[in-house]
Amino acid sequence: MSKSICILGRQPLLGLVELESLFGPDKVRAVGQAAEVDTDDRIVPLDRLGGTQKICKLLAYLPYNNWRQLEKHLIENVPQHLDFLPDGKLKLGLSVHGFNVTPRQINASGLALKKSIKASGRSVRIVPNTTAALSTAQTIHNNMTGPLGMELVLIADGGQTVLAQVIAVQNIAAYAARDQARPKRDARVGMLPPKLAQIIVNLAIGRIKETTNNSTKPHPLTVLDPFCGTGVILQEAALMGCNVYGTDLEPRMVEYSEANLDWLGARTIKQLLRVGDATSTQWEEPFSVIASETYLGRPFSAEPSIEVLHGVMQDVDTILRKFLRNLAGQTSPGFRLCLAVPAWKTPQGFKHLKALDSLDEIGYTRQSFVHANERELVYHRPNQIVGRELVVLQRK
Ligand SMILES: C[S@@+](CC[C@H](N)C(=O)[O-])C[C@H]1O[C@@H](n2cnc3c(N)ncnc32)[C@H](O)[C@@H]1O
Numbered sequence: 208m209s210k211s212i213c214i215l216g217r218q219p220l221l222g223l224v225e226l227e228s229l230f231g232p233d234k235v236r237a238v239g240q241a242a243e244v245d246t247d248d249r250i251v252p253l254d255r256l257g258g259t260q261k262i263c264k265l266l267a268y269l270p271y272n273n274w275r276q277l278e279k280h281l282i283e284n285v286p287q288h289l290d291f292l293p294d295g296k297l298k299l300g301l302s303v304h305g306f307n308v309t310p311r312q313i314n315a316s317g318l319a320l321k322k323s324i325k326a327s328g329r330s331v332r333i334v335p336n337t338t339a340a341l342s343t344a345q346t347i348h349n350n351m352t353g354p355l356g357m358e359l360v361l362i363a364d365g366g367q368t369v370l371a372q373v374i375a376v377q378n379i380a381a382y383a384a385r386d387q388a389r390p391k392r393d394a395r396v397g398m399l400p401p402k403l404a405q406i407i408v409n410l411a412i413g414r415i416k417e418t419t420n421n422s423t424k425p426h427p428l429t430v431l432d433p434f435c436g437t438g439v440i441l442q443e444a445a446l447m448g449c450n451v452y453g454t455d456l457e458p459r460m461v462e463y464s465e466a467n468l469d470w471l472g473a474r475t476i477k478q479l480l481r482v483g484d485a486t487s488t489q490w491e492e493p494f495s496v497i498a499s500e501t502y503l504g505r506p507f508s509a510e511p512s513i514e515v516l517h518g519v520m521q522d523v524d525t526i527l528r529k530f531l532r533n534l535a536g537q538t539s540p541g542f543r544l545c546l547a548v549p550a551w552k553t554p555q556g557f558k559h560l561k562a563l564d565s566l567d568e569i570g571y572t573r574q575s576f577v578h579a580n581e582r583e584l585v586y587h588r589p590n591q592i593v594g595r596e597l598v599v600l601q602r603k
Pocket residue numbers: 396397399433434435436437438439440454455456457460483484485486499500501502503526
């Protein structure tokens with residue numbers, strides 16, 4: 208069994224449940240702000256993971272977490288592992304997670320390591336740390352996953368340290384292009400980041416095996432987004448090879464989704480877009496799962512009064528309940544969906560939708576996770592009032 212170390216994004220819990228959902232809770236272990244995944248020799252598919260920034264090969268568990276000892280280990284061991292690398296100037300970087308060391312101390316250790324490598328006859332440049340861990344951009348810019356790159360990752364894991372090497376990094380340019388270059392965008396319906404859309408799709412799909420018909424080719428899943436807006440979720444599902452089905456109340460949004468999917472040109476097998484009110488529509492075509500960012504209510508740039516907030520919460524709550532009831536009538540027990548619904552930040556913490564307390568009565572069970580409390584799965588930026596709570600449901 209091989210193990211991969213996944214360096215998680217800004218909100219590590221979201222990345223952790225994404226991995227739990229895809230690989231199963233027993234295959235995933237939280238290691239500080241990272242995750243260790245038993246991959247069974249399967250490659251962790253970085254391109255479809257929204258919550259993982261870098262993938263590393265596990266090199267060793269070191270039975271201590273003292274920085275001086277770790278530095279000594281690197282100095283003594285790294286030079287002898289460089290023989291298999293091609294000739295040329297090596298680029299080496301250190302990414303440190305969960306240790307009480309400053310970038311200055313890390314740079315000093317890097318310099319000591321450089322000396323020991325030079326003494327063994329190789330030339331090397333150390334990528335300087337301005338933060339304890341190198342950013343994704345630094346990893347890419349310095350070609351740390353290339354033949355002459357080596358980014359060593361040290362993660363505090365209780366009394367021990369995980370030592371790993373970065374082998375793949377998220378393609379931030381591709382995410383930015385999907386986000387910013389698509390022809391139709393609309394700030395009014397919110398800008399769902401493609402990485403979050405991927406997490407939503409992965410949580411919706413879970414570990415459902417792709418069904419096979421008589422041919423050897425797997426029959427792709429169809430992902431339905433009943434509040435499809437400009438189609439960010441459908442774009443990401445299409446890139447994962449799923450058929451996509453989108454509906455939205457507003458004809459303009461349906462046109463936007465269509466234009467964005469055409470622009471993406473993913474080799475999607477089937478793409479269907481229709482106008483429809485999620486609270487009452489009959490979805491005519493079959494679908495396998497739902498992945499959606501539902502109606503979020505109006506955006507707020509400053510904290511609203513309690514009366515205004517209650518009014519918005521009430522509206523959103525009603526739409527969500529009606530949608531879930533409508534869906535329950537058209538799906539079978541076990542049907543799975545992942546929704547991003549609004550949760551509002553207040554000085555007392557997040558205010559959650561009331562409907563989430565009566566899911567049982569509406570006909571759904573909320574999926575819990577081993578690696579996170581489901582109530583903590585709220586994607587938010589520090590200055591935002593409206594966060595997005597990720598809810599994974601199964602029809603009872
Ligand atoms: C937050 S946006 C979703 C944005 C979307 N994830 C995207 O990628 O652009 C919510 C969408 O729900 C739609 N909507 C609101 N009420 C609806 C309803 N009852 N049925 C279907 N769509 C609805 C809005 O038109 C809007 O496009």
